[in-house]
Each structure stands twice: as structure tokens, then as C-alpha cells.
Amino acid sequence: GAGVSQSPSNKVTEKGKDVELRCDPISGHTALYWYRQSLGQGLEFLIYFQGNSAPDKSGLPSDRFSAERTGGSVSTLTIQRTQQEDSAVYLCASSIGLGETQYFGPGTRLLVL
Amino acid sequence: GENVEQHPSTLSVQEGDSAVIKCTYSDSASNYFPWYKQELGKGPQLIIDIRSNVGEKKDQRIAVTLNKTAKHFSLHITETQPEDSAVYFCAAGVNSGYSTLTFGKGTMLLVSP
Numbered sequence: 111g112a113g114v115s116q117s118p119s120n121k122v123t124e125k126g127k128d129v130e131l132r133c134d135p136i137s138g139h140t141a142l143y144w145y146r147q148s149l150g151q152g153l154e155f156l157i158y159f160q161g162n163s164a165p166d167k168s169g170l171p172s173d174r175f176s177a178e179r180t181g182g183s184v185s186t187l188t189i190q191r192t193q194q195e196d197s198a199v200y201l202c203a204s205s206i207g208l209g210e211t212q213y214f215g216p217g218t219r220l221l222v223l
Numbered sequence: 224g225e226n227v228e229q230h231p232s233t234l235s236v237q238e239g240d241s242a243v244i245k246c247t248y249s250d251s252a253s254n255y256f257p258w259y260k261q262e263l264g265k266g267p268q269l270i271i272d273i274r275s276n277v278g279e280k281k282d283q284r285i286a287v288t289l290n291k292t293a294k295h296f297s298l299h300i301t302e303t304q305p306e307d308s309a310v311y312f313c314a315a316g317v318n319s320g321y322s323t324l325t326f327g328k329g330t331m332l333l334v335s336p
Contacts, residue, residue, distance in 0.1 A: 114266075143323070143324075145326075151328060151329075152229075152312060152326045152327060152328040152329050153267070153312065153314075153324075153326040155323050155324070155325070155326075158323060169323075201266055201267070203266075209255065209316070209317065211257065211269060211272060212257070212269070212324060213269065214259070214266035214267045214268070215266050216264075216265055216266045217265075217266050
């Protein structure tokens with residue numbers, strides 16, 4: 111079946127603009143996760159959803175970052191007033207339930223000029 | 224919170240040799256340890272995982288060992304092939320309820336023909 115998909119695959123934006131990144135999880139997966147990967151670095155956990163609920167937003171780097179999930183499926187990560195340090199690959203993963211194996215999408219490569 | 228250390232950061236081997244990547248973790252509550260392979264421009268792909276009720280798991284040329292007392296786990300790749308070249312990430316998490324994965328910083332494995 112289809113894996114996790116993310117769009118856009120690449121995004122170039124100007125400093126100060128807002129961006130929206132989309133994640134389509136594997137069908138039937140109730141848990142969804144967002145990570146950030148800076149060049150040559152590991153994966154930094156941002157936020158997770160169980161259904162439409164995000165119990166812990168403390169991993170988001172600043173209040174310019176927000177995420178939502180509707181219908182227990184698609185999720186959107188929004189970065190407002192982008193800064194150059196936001197440039198990174200944003201990865202989404204889903205799992206059939208919390209604590210189960212996470213399957214990753216291909217990521218969105220964000221470049222803030 | 225959990226802290227995962229991964230070594231080495233880079234590893235070069237000749238085709239046919241074995242490769243070993245080691246990780247340590249800090250939270251004794253962690254009981255789930257996946258390994259991911261990330262090829263250039265792609266999202267991480269799960270290659271093997273182990274849960275704390277076993278000490279070793281094998282899948283063809285790949286094996287993972289876990290020492291819960293010492294809080295370390297290792298990835299072993301035998302008979303390496305050029306297509307094994309990638310960045311490998313270890314992670315640790317708690318397989319129940321609220322769950323996130325904490326990732327190591329990755330090991331770049333280069334297998335030379």
C-alpha cells in the first residue's frame with residue numbers, strides 16, 4: 111500500500127514569509143509525528159498527534175511553529191515569519207498506534223533565503 | 224529526558240567486511256530500539272528493531288544486540304555491499320502510551336568496492 115507522503119518535496123521561501131508543509135500518513139495509522147533534520151544532523155522531534163490531538167507541543171522550536179491534524183489523517187505544519195535557521199528537512203512519520211513502529215515520509219526540504 | 228549517543232559518526236569499510244555501529248541511551252524506561260537507514264535525499268527507512276524482552280535479533284545480514292544493564296545496543300552488518308552505504312540512525316523510545324523516539328546523530332557508512 112501507499113506509504114507516508116509529504117508535500118511539497120522542496121520549498122524555497124523568503125525570510126518572513128509563512129509556509130505550510132503537508133503530511134499524508136499511512137491509511138489507518140492513528141499516530142503521526144513531525145521531526146526536523148538539519149544538514150548533517152540527527153532527527154529533532156517536534157510534535158506528535160494521537161488522532162487529532164497533540165498532547166505535548168513542547169518540542170516545537172518557537173511559537174512561530176504550529177501544527178494541526180484534521181479527520182485523524184492529514185497533518186499540516188505551519189511556520190510563520192520564516193527565518194534562515196528554519197532551513198532544514200521536515201520529516202513526517204506515522205504509526206498504527208502510539209509506541210508502534212514509525213514509518214517516515216520522504217521529507218520536505220525547506221530553504222529560507 | 225532520553226539521551227542517545229551514537230558512534231562512530233563515520234565508518235568506512237571494504238566490501239565484504241563487517242560494520243558495527245554502537246549506541247548508548249540514558250533512560251532505563253526505554254524499551255524499544257529501532258534502526259533506520261537513510262539514503263541521500265530520502266526519508267529514514269526502518270531496517271530492524273528490537274524490544275527489551277530480547278537480547279538479539281537477526282534479519283539476513285543485519286543483526287541488533289541489546290544490553291539493558293549497560294544501556295547500549297548495536298547494529299551489526301555482515302558481508303557489506305556498496306548499496307549498504309547510507310546514514311544509519313539508532314533510536315530509543317518507550318513502547319507504551321505516550322511515546323516519542325529519541326534519535327542518535329547518525330553514522331555515515333561508506334562501503335568501498
